[in-house]
Amino acid sequence: MKQKEKHYLVITAIGADRVGFADELTKEILSHNGNIEESKMAVLGGEFASLVLVSSEDPKAIAGLVDALPSFGKEREISIFLKKTTPPHSREERIAFRLETVSLDTPGIVHAVTSILKKYDISIEDLETDTASAPMTGARIFHMRAIVTIPKRVSPRKIKEEFEELESIQSLEITLHPLSVSTE
Numbered sequence: 001m002k003q004k005e006k007h008y009l010v011i012t013a014i015g016a017d018r019v020g021f022a023d024e025l026t027k028e029i030l031s032h033n034g035n036i037e038e039s040k041m042a043v044l045g046g047e048f049a050s051l052v053l054v055s056s057e058d059p060k061a062i063a064g065l066v067d068a069l070p071s072f073g074k075e076r077e078i079s080i081f082l083k084k085t086t087p088p089h090s091r092e093e094r095i096a097f098r099l100e101t102v103s104l105d106t107p108g109i110v111h112a113v114t115s116i117l118k119k120y121d122i123s124i125e126d127l128e129t130d131t132a133s134a135p136m137t138g139a140r141i142f143h144m145r146a147i148v149t150i151p152k153r154v155s156p157r158k159i160k161e162e163f164e165e166l167e168s169i170q171s172l173e174i175t176l177h178p179l180s181v182s183t184e
Contacts, residue, residue, distance in 0.1 A: 004057040008085045009034070009065055015078035017048040028072050029054055033061040040126075053085075094123065094149035096179040097156070103172030105131045105140035112170060113144065116162050123149045147179070
């Protein structure tokens with residue numbers, strides 16, 4: 001039996017952080033027969049931000065969301081951005097790694113790391129950053145955690161060498177570990 005084609009919509013919703021934000025948004029998606037396939041939700045400053053991938057086999061469900069969400073957002077003082085998208089496409093074979101950095105909080109760390117990733121055609125699947133006070137000194141410590149996928153044609157050793165050079169320049173600690181080991 002042939003599987004029905006799915007239709008996709010990416011929803012970005014940002015508004016003042018308050019209890020019930022995620023509940024209201026997900027209820028609206030469900031009311032239009034949308035299925036949440038992936039989502040990221042976080043409080044950033046005083047704002048709640050939500051990034052959601054919705055799918056449906058019914059193109060009318062996606063069209064209904066596109067029509068309804070702007071007024072939904074306006075009524076709740078939520079900025080809503082919508083983009084129809086395609087199904088995730090397969091790329092060349094890649095290996096998933098966990099990338100982590102720890103350092104004093106200084107400008108340019110994310111850019112320095114992502115420039116190396118770009119140089120080697122490394123895809124960022126997920127990236128989070130935060131800052132916290134060090135227990136003894138109170139200095140601001142910066143953490144970055146990411147899941148990246150490295151093409152099989154690229155040597156992780158070469159990337160680690162570049163990270164070592166960056167560590168000495170920026171005074172940070174970078175770790176890169178495979179998420180799983182393939183038995184192939």
